[in-house]
Amino acid sequence: YPLEESILxxxxxxxxxxxxxxxxxxxxxxxxxxxxxGGYLGDRFSYSFTFVIxxxxxxCATLLVSSLITVVPRREADA
Numbered sequence: 001y002p003l004e005e006s007i008l009x010x011x012x013x014x015x016x017x018x019x020x021x022x023x024x025x026x027x028x029x030x031x032x033x034x035x036x037x038g039g040y041l042g043d044r045f046s047y048s049f050t051f052v053i054x055x056x057x058x059x060c061a062t063l064l065v066s067s068l069i070t071v072v073p074r075r076e077a078d079a
Contacts, residue, residue, distance in 0.1 A: 038054070
């Protein structure tokens with residue numbers, strides 16, 4: 001997500017950006033495993049169970065990301 005990456009690169013010191021960028025890449029790779037896990041859970045239990053799990057994870061992630069609103073300034077400081 002470009003907005004998240006922009007915020008991340010603005011607030012992370014230059015000497016640590018590569019570490020955070022690689023961590024972001026690992027997180028994006030997690031989407032591959034989530035499809036396989038979702039298929040397994042759908043077959044083992046039901047698809048409604050899978051959707052409840054997904055909604056719970058997405059809700060928690062939304063709360064975490066929304067906490068960044070207080071960190072990001074509304075306007076850029078004049079140079």
